[in-house]
Amino acid sequence: MSADARFPADDALIARLPPDFRIGAATSAYQIEGAVAEDGRTPSIWDTFCRVPGAIDNGDTGDTACDHYHRMPEDVALMADLGLDTYRFSVSWPRVQPGGRGPANPKGLAFYDRLVDALLDHGITPWLTLYHWDLPQELQDAGGWPARDTAHRFADYAALVHDRLGDRVTHWTTLNEPFCSAVLGHVEGVHAPGGRSLADGVAAVHHLHLAHGLAARRLRAEARRPLDLAVTHLLGTSAPATDSPADREAARRADAFGFRFYLDPILRGGYPDDLIADLAAHGVEIPVHDGDLAAIATPIDTLGVNYYRSMRSSGTDQHGSTTDAQGRPVTRNLPHGGLPVTGLDWEVMPHDLTDLLLRIARDYPGTPVVVTENGAAYDDVPDARGRVDDRDRTAYLSAHLAAVARAREAGADVRGYLAWSLLDNFEWAYGYAQRFGLVRVDYATQTRTPKRSAHWLRDTARRVRGTA
């Protein structure tokens, strides 16, 4: 029976997932930890960006967030109650290596040491992401991701964390969603550090790729036991808005800039020719040095895919023109229309996740995939005891997990699904108003209350594992 008739999830499909299919949840450091000035942590670009008037809805900041830094043991116990087999979290670079250079901060590392031990004690696999957007501000002041040196700083930081946790952590993800760091942060100006330059954004993408590659090499060389090495990308599909040549060409450009820019260098060893030509039309070149592409293509074990929605591409502006004021082709993202939407107005398109996973299997064969994030913000309405009957989120998760199962049955090598997010948390420029959690957080009291969706995930995981 499906959880919601609007998104007919196929429970039979989910039930056929193999017992070792990974089911868990994800978070990131700045979104949940708080304690931004404790135990030697220095500011990140997000601490700075949150102080820019108007940058974040309601003037919210990550100063306290879910206070996870102080409540970690109870949060891990909650994960165990919810039957998660995997917990994906990120390490805060400015907590572990204040300023982004030099020796490790023992107190910062000790927090993640305790977290990893607590997870293992509860039988939960720690899945560690090294970078989820919180660049130390001092590195930003030295040029940030548009500067090549930041990639080398990242490899040193990765080695510091691995040196301390590599004896217990097997699953290492270098970066979360380089697209957001580079494009939302340097081209669109809506994420930290708030830049608006295509050239900076393109340089940032390349240096993030390089950071991934250098860190991957370093971890492989230093590992004392086998690692599962991954990088996570935010991906969707880009269908043309109509069958017109302008729209089809816009969809090709969107696919080059939003999809192949991220997967080709890592999985095929180079940037797509059409992307290079598109960027050249904007007077922008990818700053590749000798040897970069080989480092970037260091083999990975798992590709992390974060999926939320997809857009259509139009090659005309609101007035029907196919070129902008500088004579360059227009590429405009449009909603599909006529689909249910989440609290952020993101269209709900589970079938597209199936298509996306099958495309990866076809175009980049041989790389196992884990869906490292998928979830939805909805306007949760708690009852008097803070409980949330979030049928819409439950239906969303169920439909997307079924979409993953469908892709598996059609041949995609997908090995896990991690819901975003364990807790309601700081949703970047949207602050705390948008709630993605399986677990409600009352920010005034820091009370955690699992929602219906959390119980659904627990029951589903039990069914898949055959322990129901």
Ligand code: IFM
């Ligand atoms: O909250 C974010 C997360 O940090 C990265 N992926 C998308 C989520 C929802 O916007």
